[in-house]
Amino acid sequence: MSEKPVEIKLPANLFQNKTAIITGASRGVGRATALRLAEAGANVVVNYLKSETEANEVVKNCESLGVEAIAVQGNVSEWQAAQVIAQKTIEKFQKIDLLVLNAGIWEGAPIEEMSEETWNKVLNTNLKAAWAMTKACVPSIKKQQRGAIVLVSSTAGQRGEANFSNYAASKGGQISFTKALASELCPKIRVNAVAPGWIETAMVRPVFEDENYKQQVLDSIPLNRMAMTDDVALSICFLLSDWSRHITGEILNINGGSVLCG
Numbered sequence: 001m002s003e004k005p006v007e008i009k010l011p012a013n014l015f016q017n018k019t020a021i022i023t024g025a026s027r028g029v030g031r032a033t034a035l036r037l038a039e040a041g042a043n044v045v046v047n048y049l050k051s052e053t054e055a056n057e058v059v060k061n062c063e064s065l066g067v068e069a070i071a072v073q074g075n076v077s078e079w080q081a082a083q084v085i086a087q088k089t090i091e092k093f094q095k096i097d098l099l100v101l102n103a104g105i106w107e108g109a110p111i112e113e114m115s116e117e118t119w120n121k122v123l124n125t126n127l128k129a130a131w132a133m134t135k136a137c138v139p140s141i142k143k144q145q146r147g148a149i150v151l152v153s154s155t156a157g158q159r160g161e162a163n164f165s166n167y168a169a170s171k172g173g174q175i176s177f178t179k180a181l182a183s184e185l186c187p188k189i190r191v192n193a194v195a196p197g198w199i200e201t202a203m204v205r206p207v208f209e210d211e212n213y214k215q216q217v218l219d220s221i222p223l224n225r226m227a228m229t230d231d232v233a234l235s236i237c238f239l240l241s242d243w244s245r246h247i248t249g250e251i252l253n254i255n256g257g258s259v260l261c262g
């Protein structure tokens with residue numbers, strides 16, 4: 001892509017003395033979010049599943065912005081791994097203030113062909129992980145004056161997605177989970193979600209090898225562009241920061257106008 005991220009820098013004290021965990025931060029939206037959080041002063045935990053080299057690179061990039069960072073491997077869909085990620089964060093930084101539930105996979109099939117394995121893998125990675133990571137981190141976040149959680153959902157969770165019923169169910173589930181926890185964890189912890197449309201990342205790049213399909217997608221987006229990872233990262237930072245201190249239970253659309261639901 002020839003586009004550049006927004007050039008405005010976030011204030012260096014926006015997340016000063018805060019500790020943030022970002023799940024799935026070795027690449028894509030998670031990586032961009034880790035970098036913006038570091039730019040704004042947060043110490044950062046870069047969770048990943050397999051991409052150790054990339055995760056270590058993100059850690060180095062965060063450190064070069066003047067904060068501390070660690071990479072923590074862990075499958076967020078497993079309760080035990082979620083507990084280890086929270087424990088390692090507390091060992092290193094003594095606390096957790098901010099949690100970004102970003103790790104996700106996009107694998108589907110027509111319903112008659114969808115295996116139990118594909119159904120479970122997607123639901124576990126996208127939805128069960130939100131439960132596991134939140135449960136593991138909330139005791140520490142509660143001890144802080146205030147904290148914030150942001151889930152990365154999707155337009156698929158709002159309008160559905162043919163041949164990806166498992167993914168759509170997991171993303172719709174994240175939206176309901178966000179709303180439930182917003183009222184459960186108030187007033188100290190705010191819980192919000194972003195619902196992006198197409199973002200140019202490794203997750204969806206293979207489908208855009210078909211230039212005709214790519215053009216069809218662009219034509220369906222009123223702003224006539226796909227989101228960059230940084231566009232999503234900036235919205236996540238907004239929802240984590242005091243800029244949104246009176247916002248909880250919100251689902252923020254980041255889709256160039258393609259799905260207009262409020």
Ligand code: NDP
Nearest residue numbers: 024026028029049050051075076103104154198199201203
């Ligand atoms: P990428 O495929 O680029 O990155 C996914 C990240 O999640 C990687 O860091 C990966 O780690 C990590 N991950 C996957 N499974 C697990 C797991 N079980 N435990 C821990 N980490 C895991 O994805 P995107 O950046 O595109 O997507 C980020 C989020 O945005 C997802 O929730 C996705 O559903 C959502 N989204 C994406 C859209 C898009 O068009 N791209 C549109 C709307 C929403 P590793 O590299 O180690 O495998």
